[in-house]
Amino acid sequence: MKIQRVELREIRMRLRAPFETSFGRTDWRRILLIRVFDAEGGEGWGECTAPEEPFYNHEFVEGAWLVLRDFLVPMLLGREFATAEEVLAFFRAVRGHNMAKGALEAACWDLQARREGKPLWQLLGGTRTEIECGVSLGIQPSRSDLVKAVERELAAGYRRIKVKIKPGLEREIVGTVRAAFPDIPLMADANAAYTLEDAEVLRALDDFNLMMLEQPLAHDDLLDHAELQRRMRTPICLDEAITSAEKARKALAIGACRIINVKLGRVGGYTEARRLHDLCRAQGVPLWCGGMLESGIGRAHNIALSTLEGFSLPGDVSASRRYWEQDIIEPEVEVTPQGTIRAPMEAGIGFAVNERLIERMTVRQEGIAS
Ligand code: OSB
Numbered sequence: 134m135k136i137q138r139v140e141l142r143e144i145r146m147r148l149r150a151p152f153e154t155s156f157g158r159t160d161w162r163r164i165l166l167i168r169v170f171d172a173e174g175g176e177g178w179g180e181c182t183a184p185e186e187p188f189y190n191h192e193f194v195e196g197a198w199l200v201l202r203d204f205l206v207p208m209l210l211g212r213e214f215a216t217a218e219e220v221l222a223f224f225r226a227v228r229g230h231n232m233a234k235g236a237l238e239a240a241c242w243d244l245q246a247r248r249e250g251k252p253l254w255q256l257l258g259g260t261r262t263e264i265e266c267g268v269s270l271g272i273q274p275s276r277s278d279l280v281k282a283v284e285r286e287l288a289a290g291y292r293r294i295k296v297k298i299k300p301g302l303e304r305e306i307v308g309t310v311r312a313a314f315p316d317i318p319l320m321a322d323a324n325a326a327y328t329l330e331d332a333e334v335l336r337a338l339d340d341f342n343l344m345m346l347e348q349p350l351a352h353d354d355l356l357d358h359a360e361l362q363r364r365m366r367t368p369i370c371l372d373e374a375i376t377s378a379e380k381a382r383k384a385l386a387i388g389a390c391r392i393i394n395v396k397l398g399r400v401g402g403y404t405e406a407r408r409l410h411d412l413c414r415a416q417g418v419p420l421w422c423g424g425m426l427e428s429g430i431g432r433a434h435n436i437a438l439s440t441l442e443g444f445s446l447p448g449d450v451s452a453s454r455r456y457w458e459q460d461i462i463e464p465e466v467e468v469t470p471q472g473t474i475r476a477p478m479e480a481g482i483g484f485a486v487n488e489r490l491i492e493r494m495t496v497r498q499e500g501i502a503s
């Protein structure tokens with residue numbers, strides 16, 4: 134295979150409801166989509182998960198666009214590769230920028246799967262034909278809104294509830310949900326809002342029988358998480374801090390976490406995600422697939438990733454309807470009443486891309502050819 138042309142596109146999509154975390158609030162998404170073309174009429178789609186601002190990690194839409202246009206796309210164009218597994222190595226000279234790398238790499242995997250006429254999840258070696266779904270609930274305006282939101286998601290069948298927390302509100306948020314729903318699988322995500330000085334506040338969350346506490350401390354920290362994990366019973370799950378299989382190896386070696394949230398963009402694509410997966414499986418560490426408020430294209434990629442055997446816990450991969458009035462793929466992602474998504478049987482990402490709708494949402498577009 135050889136990529137001859139790459140199209141970068143920015144679309145704007147309004148979330149059905151604003152999403153609030155410890156680091157900010159999102160109403161509108163700016164989403165960078167990537168389409169790769171080979172010389173034989175093949176194509177593949179990817180979505181860059183870099184958010185609008187560099188508040189989750191260092192990546193953001195505008196920066197990712199430039200890194201793709203000026204460095205990563207030129208490193209890919211015209212290069213011959215036998216499988217998409219070889220693509221990540223082309224980007225080795227660029228430090229970091231995993232979301233930009235991962236989006237381009239994932240588009241190449243989609244292209245390969247389409248060319249072979251098989252679903253991407255099968256090409257990746259996925260074994261789950263149905264994946265378990267959870268939801269991530271942003272910080273709500275009031276306790277009653279929070280309880281209502283949880284009620285709604287449970288009624289829709291979701292198998293695990295994650296609530297966002299932030300300093301000063303952690304006990305109120307987790308306690309409110311736990312009091313209303315004593316037995317549900319529940320977890321909390323702090324998005325790096327605490328330090329080790331808050332260890333007592335965090336340890337007090339042990340009272341609520343959480344499945345896990347996600348990324349309580351700094352986005353790039355491992356050492357303090359290991360100390361915190363020694364002090365609390367609730368398993369720590371790392372998100373932001375796990376940017377590669379190597380980081381995961383080190384985190385596990387020092388006991389910084391017991392569970393890992395895998396995001397395709399954060400680790401730089403499928404090749405790295407599979408390395409991380411194989412390492413964690415060998416050590417018996419459970420994985421689940423995280424989300425970044427993706428459009429249908431990124432969501433379809435997350436479904437493919439979630440079919441790997443080691444993804445044994447429900448992920449933040451949920452129905453299109455929870456985010457968008459109308460998604461950019463057909464059919465939209467739907468969740469069964471049992472809280473699962475069935476892996477699609479069509480080739481590639483397995484959903485048709487609604488190009489007409491994308492065209493209407495596009496605010497800028499740039500083609501790069503060899
Ligand atoms: O930390 O998992 C996170 C959304 C944006 C940035 C970071 C995170 C999230 C979510 C939402 O939790 C997951 C989703 O529903 O897509």
Ligand code: MG
Pocket residue numbers: 322324347348372373394423
């Ligand atoms: Mg998280």
